[in-house]
Amino acid sequence: MTPALQVAGLSVRYGATLALDGVALEVRSGEVVALVGANGAGKSSLLNALLGLVPHADAGLQLHGRRLDALATRQRIEAGLALSPEGRRVFPELNVEENLDLGDLGRDLALRAAQREGVYRWFPRLRERRLQRAGTLSGGEQQMLAIGRALMARPRVLMLDEPTLGLAPLVVQEIAAFVRHVCATGVSVLLAEQNAEMALGAADRAYVLQNGQVVMHGPAAEVAAHPDVRAAYLGL
């Protein structure tokens, strides 16, 4: 079976610095894959490059067998890739519903409404705050909104960049539960997290990034049990 997302060798350069150095990874259908690494290891660069926000050389990107390298960001999203960016970047002046609608590239209003309903089923709190300005939401609600907005594009691979950043422990548990459950609907998740404990707990498999290279990968439980990972990322 073809994997949902396949990357043969992705390199990204910012001027003289090599942010990603031939990263290869794959995400299978309905799988949660965690990206673990220190600050500056290249996790965000990887997600941004996959979506085409950062220019990169031909990296052999395939989404369900379809080549992505030559596509612009919008076309990659249409192909089934979506990103919830780091730092809950919602549009503070727009309300919840308007923020969600921005995530939908299609023009079918009925489908859009149905999709919104789908997001509200995941995050009932967003339904309650439907007409509230996004800037007035709490941090946890803003994060849910950012994830919901990515879901509006009907992704086959959902990329989450630091979804638990600055969130209270209770909300972290909610987000982790969402990640565990959303993959049951056939959506694969690529999860970049500083909170390695949460990420490795929620993921099926994991990749460890260090200075722009994959230094380890395997089943999440094995990665979590590795002494180097325990020392470097889990602080055990």
Added chain:
Amino acid sequence: MSRTLRDVLLGVAAAALLAAALTSTYLLDVAAYAGVLAVFVLAVSVTFGQLGYVSFGHAAFLGLGAYTVGVLVTRYGWNYWACLPLGLLPGLLLGGLIGVVSARLSGAYFAIATLVVAEILVLLVMNWVDVTRGPMGLMVNAAPLPLPDWLGWNAQQGYLFVVGASLAVVFVLLRNLRDSATGRAWTAIREAPALAESLGVASARSRVLNVALSGAVASFAGGLLIPKVFVLSPSLLGVGYSATGILGVILGGKATLVGPMLGGMLFAVIPEWLRFLGDLNFAAFAVLLLVVVRVLPGGLVGWLAARPALARRLAARSARDWPAPAPVAPRTPRQATVLELAGASRHFKGLKAVQDVSFAVRAGEIVGLIGPNGAGKTTLLSMLSGFLPPSAGSIRGFGRDIAHQAPHRVARLGVVRSFQQTALCAGQTVAMNMAIASHMHRPAGLAGALLRTRAWRERERERMAHALGCLAEVGLLARRDELAANLPYGEQKLLGVAMALAAGPDVLLLDEPAAGLNHVEATRLAGVLSGLRDKGFTLVVVDHNLKMLMALVDRVVVLHHGVKIADGTPQAVARMPAVVDAYLGGAHAQQQDAAEVPA
């Protein structure tokens, strides 16, 4: 010889050489006009490029300076060259006035305010016929510069020499200012206004100073323009020159001083080059400008500086010999209780973000402030740092009422905050951010900065050593030459902590310093923070990383829906049922128990 004196002398010598070398009347005329426009565009760049405020009315300063000098010469018969320096004053006063009046305006509103001022002055000049001769124009006969006979220069050569020498002086002084605390404060106001206030920059005052100085230079350029135009007309104050100023800055490169100087010169020179096109030359110039703005967003100098060869050389020069980092000096507590909240509340319309919260922070302790997202933690920090006045209740810092003080005053009192959403000058290097943050460390006078006196340079070195010491404290010293925007999120947060530290506080209020750090990095941060406590700093820390926080703090205050629901040692608070329900959740409580077994 100091850099200031050397560069001024070089500039004056270049002006003399140019004046001696040119003999054609036409070339002398164009060169002098280019010099005057360069001075004017430099003036505009002080407000537009450095402070980041667009002014559509800088021609008002230009015209005011020209008319002031013109009236002194024609009505009172003063010598033109003696009046010329006086041309500074009207711009200085008007600039200060505009700065004060527009204190609450920003962005488009500031631009419109300056435009309105300029238009009012046009009407004034137009109608005050007794003095200005209104639309007929004021003819000003500037006597030639008194020159020794042996030089053999004509009047035009003397004029060009004065213009060139003035340009050199203006350029060097503005460069000195940009490289001083004053200029760095403008950068901070431009890139991150809230951050500037939090670091103790009196933004309102700093802005008035900026507009006043910019006005003074523009108005000086007006006086300098007289021998070139000969007849002063109200159109001098019109939008034409204001647009020239803005476009000159954009053409040359906003972020620099060489750029605006070059841009101003090109505004005199290019239309002359395009003369072969006949009447179309100004249209062609406009098209050229559009192309430049489209193709070179950083302006000519921005584009040049980005060329690899030049970029390497510039980088080599900027990696100058930094002073050795000075270790962060210990604090001696001034009082037993540093912060005191009594019944503090903050309401946003109907929402009660913080309700009736009271607690005190003792000198030398670390207080953790926790609670669910939206519980009012950041609101509370904003109230403690002067960013939000409380709706009710009192807040005292070091025994003084700080509830209704401006943030920079609270910072100067010794209470400095960091921000939850990273606030830094993204376009500047890490070292520059630290220099900006050390604004309050041994402040020096404006005169010293303008002339770069020996004492001033000494202080500047000391300030930089202090700033780098703070950077080293959080472990980011190796990153000093990188652009702040290029740091990963977690390091940006650490830089925020270092910047707050560089402001020289006794009390640090940190808003989620560990967000974006993994456990190991967070542990390192915890080490830094407890090191600061040992040096006598007092800390109030908001964070969701409880593993780090609970091990670090002496005391925890828990907020829920704006109400304080717990206050006590970490161990006691973690067991309170109300805290577990509202914040920690079941899983965490188990984790907490499990973690405590080995201990």
